[in-house]
Amino acid sequence: MLRPTFGSFIGIWIFILGGAIHSGWAQSSAPPNFVVFVADDMAWEDCGANGNPAVRTPNIDRLAAQGMRFTRAVLTCSSCSPSRSSILTGRYPHNTGAGELHLPLPGDSVLLTSPLRQVGYWTAAIGKWHVGEAVGDQVEDRQGSPPPKMGDAWVAALQRRPKDQPFFLWAAHLDPHRAYQKGAVDPPHDPADVIVPPMFPDTLPVRQDIALYYDEITRFDQHIGQVLDELDAQGVADNTMVLVISDNGRPFPHCKTRVDLPGVGTPFVVRWPARVKPGISDALVSSLDIAPTITKLAGASVSDTFQGRDFSPLLWDPTAEIRQYAFAEHNWHDYRAFERGVHNRQYCYVRNWLPGTPGTPPADAVNSPTFAEMKRLLASGDLTQAQASCFVTPRPTEMLYDVHQDPNCLDNLAADPEMRSVLDQMRSALSQWQDQTTDRFPGEHRLTPDGFDRQTGKKLPSMSGAHPGPGK
Template identity: 30%
Template sequence: MLAFVLLAASADAQPRNVVFILSDDHRYDFFSAHPNAPAFLRTPNMDRMATEGAHLANAFVTTSLCSPSRGSILTGRYAHNHGIVDNTSPIPEGTRFFPQDLQAGGYRTAYVGKWHMGEVDDAPQPGFDRWVSFRGQGAYTDPLLNIDGAQVQHEGYTTDLLTDYAVEFLEAQDGSEPFFLELSHKAVHAEFSPAPRHRGTYADVTIPYPETMWPTERNVLGKPHWVRAQRGSWHGVDFMFHGDLGPGQSGFDNFYRRYTETLLALDESVGRVLETLERLGLAENTLVVYMGDNGFLLGEHGLIDKRNAYEESIRVPMLAWAPGWIEPGTRVEALVRNIDVAPTFLELAGTSTSIDMDGTSFLDLLPGGAEAGGAGREFLYEYYWEYAFPHTPTTFALRGDRYKFIYYHGVWDTEELYDIAADPEERVNLVEALPEVAADMRSRLFDRLSEDDAMRVPMRRGNWNADERLLYD
């Protein structure tokens, strides 16, 4: 890998401002314009971004967990390189985040929302002129926010309050400097809590269960033992959160409804940002990107949550909106990763960086450019075992355009190989049926880990107890 200097693009209509909206636990297919979305779901503002802009239909994270994914977004690096490998790891000394480069290049910068790197630290971070955040996971209602270093107690729903601060920042821009705003939501992180105005919106809908939720022979054959065992654990549909959500099917239905209802305020936040940019005359000079920090399973393979390497866990929604630059209705099929976000924004700004990034820019894809920009983006997936959630093992995977190979470290269990093109629900484990493909991907996986000095598995002291569990989720 080499540090790079990025050149400004030449397109006359290319925007210079950036608004990046990051959500939490939002899976790739849960906005209503997506063909796989639940029929009852309504997200008109996300739909607007897709209709008037671009839908990056194959967006992924390289670690499906809050802190490591956010670290990868802000550094353009894999977790084993930036060092924030779980939700409690401190930020390594000397870490540089790409907004520092934007700031050095003349940008006015702001961070509003969930930071969640360093766990208990909500102090302002380098690279941001404006800072609004909270400790750890925060709360859905009446949050204590750190406003530029001062602790301020608020009343209200956190999604709305964060959006208020984002709008305030946009309204303060006078056009003399380009700006970068990250609006980083807590929503829709478990345990889900809809805004009061949205509670009960979907109370009467019928929940569409995924076919792989049920332990039929077709769905279980070839699955690792740990997956089957996890059905009855904290992150399994048979005993979700150790039974805290209620018995069986009714508990799952309520869980599912709360997830979709919590999405409603998040979608309204997106709408407020777009409307503010239009009202201020900033829309045609601003790129807005919406993304989830990781996916979320809702019954697939008998599981909930994320962490594992299955599609619903690692795949996220990504939408881009820039009137006059992105052609309406653009659909990008190329594979895009969270480590590609930083180089993309830096290229847009024409700003150099000293960060040794693993990602590559996808800027050429946004205005309807050639799909060649997505070539060579097969990526490494990594998740490191956590003391607080021991039912998911350390996981490494390679995910390309067709095949996915998954390897589990520290457990005696089967590997997995899926033909994603032919079997998008990952029902049929081909590790024994296609031994040559599996052997080749296994070899390339370990070659990659070795070449990148990633053959080290982090260990963390375990001090978790039930009263502290939300700090680790």
């Protein structure tokens, strides 16, 4: 197949976009480039732009000041590979064929890179992949990198790209995923300065754990800065849309794998100087919306396999709305699970099908100093009720949170008579979504069983590989 020249691509692009001047991006004389930065386990609020002054993120903060910062962005899953598979395919995790941790995407999956390549884009995925080899041929340049060198790897990809094509770079870091080691950045964060969320006990080991997590967020931010400098050096920053997101919540108890805001809230910052004015949008947006948005902005055909919505209207008018609800799911991630979450602009509703199963965090968090402290304090009776909730059974089958008043999702309003109408609305939204996407609870015995011990985080003898296989 002949590679399209830049001149022929421009001709096709102008023809496709000739009638779309009103959309705000077709006025540009060249197709936009795209860089998507993906953090690995970064909470939505853990950057300066989103209100945490204790963690150093000057480059993310600069992007937010120069672009559009979204305050109500929601992931479809708080689990590494299912979340990434969902973003890249524009499909809900249970519709991808890879809805559980470590399951690879089927070979017939359509990544957002495929329609981009059809209209002349050069595509690269540098860093963490984690969606399987069957779809690896849908990007031209795919390489891994150790975390300390990730920024160099991203810059090298931009330097070797063909200069006669627009480009898409999936820049996926491994920070701030566990396990942590000292020395990620210099100077390190001081444990005395960190902000301890109320679902964690405020002790020195917890503060030290959070400080190391902050260090890796700062390293991620530094590597973003390297890429921004390279875009400037190449003279392409003005027409490059940069997006910063995370794949799930922080790798701590009450966060990663959950479908409430601490689990599926994500930073969501867009900078595109040529087209997007600085601003803040409180509109609801889902990570499912990234694939259709980028393909549309590129002038490519939006695949009919994509289930998300185009969020580009929010870039021109931050007060607009593109969706009333965003949906999230918790399937197997080290432990048996089946939870679904519904988010609107003010509330988060969680439906839990396994009330007899504790809300155990993923195995990496079970092995953390924070969880060790929580077990110690549980034994002495010194945890608050909210902090102890991940050990307690039975758990509620329904949870409802006002995320404006309670962003950590600690005060369950589901039993409040005054919230009955909201609860009914969220129940109805979940039921309709499950019908539309063919999502059904198969019964507890058919779910994938635990692969790790819930107290120690160690692999169970039945767990021979990365995934224990389906339930019976």
